[in-house]
Amino acid sequence: xxxxxxxxxxxxxxxxxxxxxxxxxxxxxxxxxxxxxxxxxxxxxxxxxxxxxxxxxxxxxxxxxxxxxxxxxxxxxxxxxxxxxxxxxxxxxxxxxxxxxxxxxxxxxxxxxxxxxxxxxxxxxxxxxxxxxxxxxxxxxxxxxxxxxxxxxxxxxxxxxxxxxxxxxxxxxxxxxxxxxxxxxxxxxxxxxxxxxxxxxxxxxxxxxxxxxxxxxxxxxxxxxxxxxx
Numbered sequence: 001x002x003x004x005x006x007x008x009x010x011x012x013x014x015x016x017x018x019x020x021x022x023x024x025x026x027x028x029x030x031x032x033x034x035x036x037x038x039x040x041x042x043x044x045x046x047x048x049x050x051x052x053x054x055x056x057x058x059x060x061x062x063x064x065x066x067x068x069x070x071x072x073x074x075x076x077x078x079x080x081x082x083x084x085x086x087x088x089x090x091x092x093x094x095x096x097x098x099x100x101x102x103x104x105x106x107x108x109x110x111x112x113x114x115x116x117x118x119x120x121x122x123x124x125x126x127x128x129x130x131x132x133x134x135x136x137x138x139x140x141x142x143x144x145x146x147x148x149x150x151x152x153x154x155x156x157x158x159x160x161x162x163x164x165x166x167x168x169x170x171x172x173x174x175x176x177x178x179x180x181x182x183x184x185x186x187x188x189x190x191x192x193x194x195x196x197x198x199x200x201x202x203x204x205x206x207x208x209x210x211x212x213x214x215x216x217x218x219x220x221x222x223x224x225x226x227x228x229x230x
Contacts, residue, residue: 005033027086035081056168058175093228
């Protein structure tokens, strides 16, 4: 029997210590390998329909682009081979005086939580990360080290977000969750109606609440809220 294979496209949102945002989110979009080509072409067709040549980003959602992003999210929920998972951390709980609790430590701890605890050990997973800085290769080496005992993980690779519609989709879904949490925390300045409408669409189509940890069995959208309180 042929081993099932999945590609996992990872990204981070507001994970830096001084970005002024209350939450950090690490997330990925998972795609079954036998569906990658078809799904990629269908996602590109959405861009072509709207004559859009740039990257999908949460920050790019406004009144003029709303219809395209709504169609993107609708497509995500309609395809069985396309799933999303995220780990959410309240930054106010991070105490950097504790050993291994610095923001840099959290980058690796959260990726371990994100990738290790939800992978199907009978399948093969190729992991792709959004390259962001000159330290990427060092980070890649450490990520390989901390996940070396997970035998379901095959390839590790950094790619650039403009090369992957799947990384771009992850950015949009993470952005929706992050923005929603900021609304609830009254941390939003301004009123971007288009973004709020996208959030309502995600809430309405997700089988799980967006504000708490999902059941382990949840697959289309799976969220894990980490508590760091002593």
